[in-house]
Amino acid sequence: MLTWNEFGVITLLVSSIMVIFSLIIGLAGISIKLKFQLIRILLLELLVDKKKVFKFYKMIVGFWEFLSLKLLSFLKINKNIALRLSQQAIFVNFFLAAIALLILLIQLYTNDLTSKYVVNHSSDSLSIFYRLTATWAGSSGSLLFWYFLLTLFSALVLYKDKLHLYNRLPIAIIVLGSLQFLFIFLMLFYEDAQPFLEYHIPMKAGRGLNPLLLHWAMIIHPPILYIGYVSFAIPFTIYISAVISGNMKDDLMPLFRRWTLFSWFFLGFGILLGSKWAYEELGWGGYWAWDPVENASLMPFILSTAFLHSLIVQHHRGMLKYWNLLLITLTYHFCLLGTWITRSGVIEGPHSFAKSDIGLPMIIFIGLSFLYFVRFLYFKRNVLKPKDQLEAVTSKEGSILLNNFIMLISVLIVLIGVFSPLIPYNCTFENGFQCFKTEWKPTTYNKIMVPIGILILFLMGASPLLAWRKPMDIVFAKTLKKPIIAGIWGGIIYAFVYFFYLRPFVRLNNSPWGFQIIADIFSILTVSLGIFIVAGIIQEYYRAIHARKVRLGETTTQAIINLIRRNQRRYGGYLVHLAVVFLFIGYSGGAFKTEYQIQFHYYLMPTEAGSPYVYYYSGDKAYIQGYTIEARELFIRPYFEPNADPSNPIYMTVSQEAHYRINPKEFLPVFTVSMGNPYDFANQPPSLAERLLKFSTGFILDGRMTTERRFYPQVYPYTGELMRNEMGFGERLVTSEPDIKSSWTEDLYIQVGSVFDPIRNRTPDIASMFEYYYYELNRDTNAYSMLFPSSLVVDLHIWINPLVKFIWFGTTLFFLSGLIVLLPIIELKNKE
Amino acid sequence: MNKKFVLLILFILTLILTLFFIDPNKQTQTILIVDADTVVANQANFYDKELRVRGFVKPGSIVRMGNKAEFIVVHNNKELPVYFNGKTQIPDTFGDAAPVRIDGTLNPNGTFTATKIEAKCASKYEAPNMKINHDQLQYRDYNKL
Numbered sequence: 003m004l005t006w007n008e009f010g011v012i013t014l015l016v017s018s019i020m021v022i023f024s025l026i027i028g029l030a031g032i033s034i035k036l037k038f039q040l041i042r043i044l045l046l047e048l049l050v051d052k053k054k055v056f057k058f059y060k061m062i063v064g065f066w067e068f069l070s071l072k073l074l075s076f077l078k079i080n081k082n083i084a085l086r087l088s089q090q091a092i093f094v095n096f097f098l099a100a101i102a103l104l105i106l107l108i109q110l111y112t113n114d115l116t117s118k119y120v121v122n123h124s125s126d127s128l129s130i131f132y133r134l135t136a137t138w139a140g141s142s143g144s145l146l147f148w149y150f151l152l153t154l155f156s157a158l159v160l161y162k163d164k165l166h167l168y169n170r171l172p173i174a175i176i177v178l179g180s181l182q183f184l185f186i187f188l189m190l191f192y193e194d195a196q197p198f199l200e201y202h203i204p205m206k207a208g209r210g211l212n213p214l215l216l217h218w219a220m221i222i223h224p225p226i227l228y229i230g231y232v233s234f235a236i237p238f239t240i241y242i243s244a245v246i247s248g249n250m251k252d253d254l255m256p257l258f259r260r261w262t263l264f265s266w267f268f269l270g271f272g273i274l275l276g277s278k279w280a281y282e283e284l285g286w287g288g289y290w291a292w293d294p295v296e297n298a299s300l301m302p303f304i305l306s307t308a309f310l311h312s313l314i315v316q317h318h319r320g321m322l323k324y325w326n327l328l329l330i331t332l333t334y335h336f337c338l339l340g341t342w343i344t345r346s347g348v349i350e351g352p353h354s355f356a357k358s359d360i361g362l363p364m365i366i367f368i369g370l371s372f373l374y375f376v377r378f379l380y381f382k383r384n385v386l387k388p389k390d391q392l393e394a395v396t397s398k399e400g401s402i403l404l405n406n407f408i409m410l411i412s413v414l415i416v417l418i419g420v421f422s423p424l425i426p427y428n429c430t431f432e433n434g435f436q437c438f439k440t441e442w443k444p445t446t447y448n449k450i451m452v453p454i455g456i457l458i459l460f461l462m463g464a465s466p467l468l469a470w471r472k473p474m475d476i477v478f479a480k481t482l483k484k485p486i487i488a489g490i491w492g493g494i495i496y497a498f499v500y501f502f503y504l505r506p507f508v509r510l511n512n513s514p515w516g517f518q519i520i521a522d523i524f525s526i527l528t529v530s531l532g533i534f535i536v537a538g539i540i541q542e543y544y545r546a547i548h549a550r551k552v553r554l555g556e557t558t559t560q561a562i563i564n565l566i567r568r569n570q571r572r573y574g575g576y577l578v579h580l581a582v583v584f585l586f587i588g589y590s591g592g593a594f595k596t597e598y599q600i601q602f603h604y605y606l607m608p609t610e611a612g613s614p615y616v617y618y619y620s621g622d623k624a625y626i627q628g629y630t631i632e633a634r635e636l637f638i639r640p641y642f643e644p645n646a647d648p649s650n651p652i653y654m655t656v657s658q659e660a661h662y663r664i665n666p667k668e669f670l671p672v673f674t675v676s677m678g679n680p681y682d683f684a685n686q687p688p689s690l691a692e693r694l695l696k697f698s699t700g701f702i703l704d705g706r707m708t709t710e711r712r713f714y715p716q717v718y719p720y721t722g723e724l725m726r727n728e729m730g731f732g733e734r735l736v737t738s739e740p741d742i743k744s745s746w747t748e749d750l751y752i753q754v755g756s757v758f759d760p761i762r763n764r765t766p767d768i769a770s771m772f773e774y775y776y777y778e779l780n781r782d783t784n785a786y787s788m789l790f791p792s793s794l795v796v797d798l799h800i801w802i803n804p805l806v807k808f809i810w811f812g813t814t815l816f817f818l819s820g821l822i823v824l825l826p827i828i829e830l831k832n833k834e
Numbered sequence: 835m836n837k838k839f840v841l842l843i844l845f846i847l848t849l850i851l852t853l854f855f856i857d858p859n860k861q862t863q864t865i866l867i868v869d870a871d872t873v874v875a876n877q878a879n880f881y882d883k884e885l886r887v888r889g890f891v892k893p894g895s896i897v898r899m900g901n902k903a904e905f906i907v908v909h910n911n912k913e914l915p916v917y918f919n920g921k922t923q924i925p926d927t928f929g930d931a932a933p934v935r936i937d938g939t940l941n942p943n944g945t946f947t948a949t950k951i952e953a954k955c956a957s958k959y960e961a962p963n964m965k966i967n968h969d970q971l972q973y974r975d976y977n978k979l
Contacts, residue, residue: 285923392836395838395839400836407843411850423867430879438866440864440865440867441886443864446864449853450853453850457846515856520856599901728894729894733930735927735929753923755901755923756898756924758899758900764897765898795900
C-alpha cells in the first residue's frame with residue numbers, strides 16, 4: 003500500500019514525464035520555419051558572414067527535422083497530430099499537478115505526521131481553514147501551488163480551441179512547457195523544493211503554522227500574488243510566440259489583453275494586501291519598508307503597468323510594438339526573478355534569511371531564458387517597426403511613452419537597490435584594499451522614488467486629457483484648463499492647512515533630502531496633483547454622460563452604467579487612476595508620521611482562586627499629540643487554537659493582553675470583586691454598532707483599545723513536547739497584535755512591548771512563569787501572589803500615522819475598479 | 835526618436851539625480867554589510883562607519899533590560915559584544931541562536947552599539963534551528979532503504 007508521500011512523488015514523476023513528452027513531441031511537430039527561428043544565434047549573426055551562418059543553421063535545422071520525422075514516423079503521426087498531442091499532454095499535466103496538490107491538502111487536512119512538510123508547517127490544534135492554507139506557508143508547498151497554477155493557466159489558454167493556438171502558435175506550448183519543466187525539475191531534485199519528503203517514523207506533533215501567518219490577509223495575500231506572478235507567463239507566451247511566428251493578428255489581441263489585465267490586477271491587489279498584513283500584524287507601525295521581497299513584487303508590477311499603457315498606444319496608433327516586446331519580456335522575467343528573490347533567500351531581508359538550494363538552478367534558468375528571448379528584439383526589429391512616428395511630445399502617446407520611460411527608470415533604480423547587498427562595490431584602501439557589500443536605507447529609496455512617483459502621478463492625470471497625435475496647446479482650453487485650475491487652488495488651500503494645522507506636529511525632520519521644506523513641497527504637490535487628476539476624471543465622466551443624455555436620451559444612472567459597460571477599459575481605467583490617487587495621498591502622510599515609546603507602571607492585583615489568568619492594573623495616563631492614553635488592565639492569559647487540547651502545554655500560547663482607554667470622557671469604575679470577573683469585565687465585547695463606528699470613522703465610544711503580545715509554543719516534533727532551553731524554559735515565538743484606531747485624518751497605532759520588573763531589575767520570562775503557574779502549580783492562589791512580580795513596567799509603542807485610511811480605501815477601490823476593467827460580463831459588445 | 839522627447843527625459847533624469855545627491859547632513863545612503871567575525875578581526879577598519887553586522891545570537895547571552903538589551907553576536911566562533919540602546923523595537927523573532935542583523939557603530943573598546951535589530955521572520959519559516967542532524971538522518975536513512 004502506497005503512503006501519501008509516495009503517491010505524491012509518483013504523481014510528480016509522472017507529471018515530469020508528461021512535461022518532457024509534451025516538449026519533445028512539440029519540438030518535433032513545429033514547422034521548419036519555426037525551428038529556424040528558434041535556433042538563431044545573435045553573436046553569430048553579428049560577427050560572421052551571413053551566408054556561412056545560414057549554412058550552419060541549415061545544417062542544424064536539417065538534423066533536427068530528420069530526428070523529428072524519424073520520431074513522428076515511429077509514432078505513426080503527422081506534425082499536426084504531434085502538436086495536438088503536445089497540447090493534450092499539457093492538459094493531462096494540469097490534472098497531475100492538481101492531484102499532487104490535492105495529496106498535500108489531504109496530508110495537511112489529516113495532519114499526516116509522516117510528512118516533513120506537514121510537521122513543519124501545521125499542527126492538529128489549528129482550524130481546518132488554517133491547516134489547508136498552510137499549503138503556501140513553506141517553500142516547497144508554495145512551489146507546488148505555483149506549479150499547479152502554471153499548469154492550470156497553461157491548460158486554460160490552450161483550451162481556447164477556437165483560436166487553434168496549438169497550431170497557430172505552437173511555440174506557446176514549448177515556452178510554457180519549459181517553464182513547467184523548471185518547476186518540476188526543482189521539486190524532484192532539490193531538497194528545499196520537495197513537498198513530499200517523508201519521516202521514516204511518524205513524528206509526535208506538528209510544529210504549527212508560523213503565527214505571523216495567522217491573519218486573514220496573509221491567507222489570501224500569497225495566493226493572489228502567486229496568481230499574478232504565474233499568470234504573466236501567459237501573456238508573455240502569447241506575445242512572444244506571435245512575434246516569433248510572425249503571426250500577430252488582431253483576433254489574438256483580446257485574449258492577450260485580457261490575460262495581461264488579469265495578471266496585472268492580481269499582482270497589484272496581492273501587493274496591497276501584503277501591505278495590509280504588514281501593517282496589521284507585524285506591529286511596527288508601517289506598511290512598506292523597501293524590503294527585497296516587497297521590491298521583488300513591485301518591479302514586475304511597475305513594468306506591467308507600463309506595458310498595459312503602451313499596449314493602448316499600440317492598439318490606437320500601431321506604435322511601440324518593439325517597446326512592448328521589451329516590456330513584456332522584462333515583466334515575465336521579473337516575475338520569475340521575484341520568485342527567486344522570495345524563495346532562494348540569496349538576498350537577505352526580514353522576509354528571507356536562510357538560504358535555499360533552489361537559488362542557483364532558478365537564477366541560471368532566468369538568466370538563460372532572458373538572454374534567449376531578448377534576442378528576438380534584434381531578429382524581429384523589421385517586423386516590429388512602427389506604422390507611425392511620434393508627432394508631438396505632449397500628445398497622449400507622447401505622455402504615455404514618457405511615463406513608460408520613467409517607470410522603467412524606477413524599476414532600474416529599485417533593481418540596483420535590491421542587488422546592492424550582493425555586489426561588493428564599496429572599496430577602501432585603509433588597511434589594505436578591501437571591498438564591502440552595502441545595503442540601501444529606506445530613506446535612500448524614498449529620496450529617489452518619491453519624486454519619480456510624483457512625476458508618474460502628474461503624467462497619469464495629464465495623459466487621459468491629451469489628444470492623440472496633437473500637441474497639448476490644441477486641447478488645452480478644452481480639456482486641461484479646468485483640472486489644472488482645480489489642482490492649483492486645491493494645492494494652495496492644502497498648503498494653508500498643512501502649514502497651520504499639520505506641520506506643527508512634525509517633531510523630527512523626516513525628510514530624506516535633509517531639508518524639511520522639500521518634503522513639505524512634495525506633500526503639497528501630491529495633494530494638488532491628486533485634485534488635478536480627480537477633476538480630470540470628473541470632467542471626462544461628465545462629458546461622456548452628458549453626451550449620452552443628449553444623444554440617446556438616457557437618464558444619468560443609465561448613462562453612467564452604459565458608459566462603463568461600453569467603454570469598460572477606458573472608464574474603468576479612470577477609476578483605477580482614482581484608486582491610485584487615494585493610495586498616493588495615503589503614502590504622502592508618511593512625511594509627517596510620528597512615533598513614541600512610553601512606559602506604564604502596573605501592580606499585581608488579587609483575583610479569584612484558581613484564576614486562569616494573571617491580573618495587573620495601572621491607571622497611569624500619558625498625554626500625546628492631543629490623545630490621552632490611560633493604561634488599565636494587563637492580563638497574562640492562555641490562548642488556544644480552536645482544536646487545541648488545553649491540558650497539553652504544547653498547545654498553550656501565552657498572551658500578554660493590555661487594555662488602554664483613549665481620551666476617556668467619563669470615569670469608568672475600576673474593577674471590584676462585586677463586579678464578577680476582571681477579565682470578563684475588561685473584555686466586554688463592543689456591540690456591532692460600536693464596531694461599525696470604529697471601522698468607518700475611527701471613533702471608539704468607550705475609548706477602549708486592546709493590544710497583545712503572544713508567545714507561541716515551539717514544539718519539538720520528535721517527542722511532541724515543548725522545546726526547552728538548557729534552563730528548562732519553554733522556547734516561544736513572540737508575535738505582536740497591535741490595535742489601530744483609524745480615522746480619515748490619522749491612525750493611532752498602539753502596540754504593547756516588553757515587560758520589566760523594576761524591583762528585581764530584570765526582564766522576567768512571563769510566558770515561562772505563566773506556563774509553570776498554569777500547569778505545574780495548578781493555578782494555586784499562594785503561587786499567584788508569590789511567583790509573579792508585584793509590579794511591572796510595560797512599554798507601549800505608539801505611532802501616529804496620518805492619512806493611512808486613504809491607502810486602504812484606495813486598495814478597496816483598486817479591487818473594485820480592477821474588477822470593472824477585468825470582468826467580461828460587464829462589457830457590452832454591440833456598438834451603437 | 836523625437837529630439838524634444840529625448841531632451842525631456844534627460845532633463846527629468848538630471849532633476850531626479852540632483853534631488854538624490856542633495857545631502858546637507860552628510861548622511862550615507864548605504865550601510866556596510868559585514869559579518870561579525872570580520873568586524874572582530876579588523877576592528878580598526880570599522881570605526882566611525884555605519885554598519886550592519888550579521889551573525890547569530892549566542893544562546894544564553896541575552897540580558898534584557900526593558901527595551902534595552904545586551905547580548906553577544908557570534909559568527910565563525912568570533913564573538914562581538916553588543917549593547918542595544920532601545921531606540922527602536924526589539925523584533926518579536928529576536929531570541930537565543932536567532933540569525934540577526936544589527937545596525938549601529940563599533941566603539942573603540944571593541945563593543946558594538948546597536949540602534950536597530952533585525953531577526954529572521956515570516957515567509958522564510960523553514961524550521962529555524964531545527965535543521966538538526968536527526969532530521970537529516972531520518973529521511974536520508976529512509977532513502978537508502
